[in-house]
Amino acid sequence: MASRKALQLGAALLIIFSFFGKIGALLASIPVALAASVLCFTWALIVALGLSTLRYTEAASSRNMIIVGFTLFISLSVPAYFQQYEPSSNLILPGYLLPYAAASSGPVRTASDGLNYAVNALLSINVVVALVVALILDNTVPGSKQERGVYIWSDPTSLETDPTCLDPYRLPKKISCWFRWAKCVGI
Template identity: 55%
Template sequence: MLTGKVGGFLASIPEVMVAGLLCFMWAMLTALGLSNLRYSEAGSSRNVIIVGLSLFFSLSVPAYFQQYGISPNTNLSVPSYFQPYIVASHGPFHTTYGGLNYVMNTLLSLHMVIAFLVAMVLDNTVPGSQQERGVYVWSERETARREPTVAKDYELPFRVGRVFRWVKWVGL
């Protein structure tokens, strides 16, 4: 009984409002992801190249995989968020194992997966100092204690922190 009413309420929300909320949500998610770079040196050519290549490959590799999703002689129009699932069954990755084909075609057609993989591999293979990588903050306990933004990032919210005063900050 409640499910029908909630579904009716959600269906009554205008599409323009839903689109606006989705834009706001994705903007906040992107800003949160980029805020993790605040400890690293933004002007370092190493970091600029890693971020640039991650963004480039996260846009180009899924586009290559998604071209296999719909054959050109059909009039089928599919929303972009369904593309990875269509690509999964007949994408460019082919082995004798059907399950592996499905998983690899799906993962390699998702933008976030490609960006994560490229950034992780490059960040861990391209040489750079601790200051360039931004790991100097967590390398020494005293540095992490003195840095107020690190403590603020990992503390509990105000009212929750009052209830759980006995909880220590992890690692310090």
């Protein structure tokens, strides 16, 4: 489903529902297994959308295969290492938050307690580790524009020949008329 109107309606309903405590209590009563299944589906969708951006790259390139594979491996193993520490907090937390509470006693130890907590917390989250590793590798490992997939954005005419590139990112027509002065919005 890619309808922008459905997303706008859903967002408006969630904002309206946030003013009613009974609806919040109803949402809080959703079983953890159901919430976890929705979360799994959402994460799978995010990963699929992220990997779909690789369609402009040379997927068979050894550079790209190594970057994707290494990023996936590190983003699964480093947080698992950080999450094995026992939390030094006296807070009563639900079971699904316990791995992230381990950040209070993780392996990074400097003179600053705040820095320790921030670094340990960030390195215990898979998405953060994947982002950092992929960003570093993609920008440091040499590769051609075709391998990196940036050729599609380096030629302004190629964006107009492939209408699927920018359509999801454009503002709705009723809103974009108010932003004609901004070149990046486009109409």
